[in-house]
Amino acid sequence: MLALTAQSAFDSVVAATGSRIFHLSVTLPDTEIKCIPFSLKMSKLDQILVLDPPVDLKFKGPFTDVVTTNLKLKNPSDRRVCFKVKTTAPRRYCVRPNSGVIDPGATVIISVMLQPFDYDPNEKSKHKFMVQTIFAPPNVSDMDSLWKDAKPDDLMDSKLRCVFELPSENDKMNDVEATKAAPVMNSAKADPSSASVPVTASLDESEMKKVLEKCKRLQAEMNKLAEENRQLKDEGIRMRKVPRSDHMTSNSTSLLGRESSTASLPSLLVVIAAIFIGFFLGKFIL
Secondary structure: OHHHHHHHHHHHHHHHHOOOOOOEEEEEOOEEEEEOOOOOOOOOOOOOOEEEOOOEEEEEOOOOOOEEEEEEEEOOOOOOEEEEEEEOOOOOEEEEOOEEEEOOOOEEEEEEEEOOOOOOOOOOOOOEEEEEEEEOOOOOOOHHHHHHHOOHHHOEEEEEEEEEEOOOHHHHHHHHHHHHHHHHHHHHHHOHHHOOOOOOOOOOHHHHHHHHHHHHHHHHHHHHHHHHHHHHHHHHHHHHHHHHHHHHHHHHHHHHHHHHHHHHHHHHHHHHHHHHHHHHHHHHHO
């Protein structure tokens, strides 16, 4: 009965004015009926790309140098997707690449580099990143015009929060032990004989000293062997020089003997010739 009364009242108003009324309030005993217009606006598109990490970009200190973290963007669709990376603190970060096009099924790795700064553990990070995407038209050439002329309903975006983390005590100990083990590993590479020495990241001070002492002994032995090798080379050179001088002396002596024998041969022939000449002259004279 109440519904019929409301409907008849509405029809009488429409018949009297000839137009519809979008805001209608009819007061009936103990009941109020309201008609409110609603929006037909479409909801925003969901992000088509798969982000890794999906929510937080973690930067691990210390922050005295540039700290880099990676963001993977994967396109699981069968269409090309244009992307653009924005941040609320552009002077604190360097992003490479900060925009581009991802082919269907492809993945792009974004390097986000945090510049050095004085870190305060009590201060919460308010830095945020946003990955904005849009489906690429068939022939995209001017990316600036594409983003400028893009409709808000065609855009897809994802927001990420920046998280700063300091290394834990275990990480610090591992870094210190790795730094200590580095010189020993370098010496093992330089000297093959010391390659059998076990080197681990958990070496204590006593084991480190033993390894270093052994390296020093091996180095001293190598120097000693090098000195002995040099002495042997010098001795070999001297030994090669001595026979050569003796040979030269014997050769000179033999040459002198040959010269003397050669020089005495003509005089002997003259004497023999004189004897024969004297013999024949004496025979003919007598």
